[in-house]
Amino acid sequence: MTEPLIRPAVDADAAALGELGRQTFVDTFVAGFGIPYPADDLTAFLDASFSPEAIRAKLREPGAAWWVAEAANGELLAFANTGPNTLPHPDARPSHAELRRLYVSKSAQGLGLGTKLLAVALEWMEAHSDGPLWIGVWSGNLKAQKLYAAYGFEKAGEYQYPVGRWLDDEFILRRG
Template sequence: MTQTVIRPARPDDAPALSRLGRATFIETFVEGFAIPYPPQDLEPFLQAAFGLETTAARLADPAEGWWVAEMDEAVVAFATTGPNALPHPDARPTQAELKRLYVAKSAQGLGLGTKLLAVALEWMAANGDGPEWIGVWSGNLKAQKLYAAYGFEKAGEYAYAVGDWRDHEFILRREPRPV
């Protein structure tokens, strides 16, 4: 029987999170959405975003919240939140942002993303002082639909850098909810 656990991430999760972040980005954006990132842009981005040292440092940052979903003791999904850094004129770093919500391809369709989102939104409500924010790739309609179901609305657009490549991203916002 498969056991699924949602729990706060620990420092010793850094290697698994680093691997999962890199693999899920490739599965989703390179293989799934077929974004033709040039290798000279993709590889440095993956190292900067999901390298072990970066992941360990972010896990240790008390301003960020991290959660993992485990199946049979293997990390198969994660969510991370923190101070808002999206480039919107109304956005402030004292407001909360969902930084990433990644589910391995092998674990999709099991409700893990929704469970992690619920935990992340609780953290955002408790740790932000205004609207809650999410950046999402403009072509990821499934994610946009999920976030809309939780009250997020499009508030803007921006160019997300993957090296010199720029992804067209939407900025989503929702008004704070009571904790």
């Protein structure tokens, strides 16, 4: 298998990013962790977060950056998204960088793409932040928390992340 290409996301990736984001969210949080989101809430969240239009708008957001891992056949396998901090922590500022999403498709798990994308994202975040780096992570995702801890992130707080009207308990992680 040819090594997947890590590259900046472009507008033409919007539909594939939306599909990848939608499927990875369902595979991870619904099928994997068994979170019982009410169907209406899950649908509303997925549509708002991962429609091609929503992704295009997010790709154009000032101060945001996106990367994809692309297979030789053009299939998107994973992505990372960073931007100005939006986490609700008293020390957090919009001028600080936040890792917003790091998603790896079920079929690409174990290829090291999450780690590679994280390294690219962290390098970008360090160059585009005037303070600490931030990550929000679901409280039950111990694998992700362990990965982020290996890169120097520590728990700095908690908040609730809305999936429709459902509220997930999330941890706020900070480095620096």
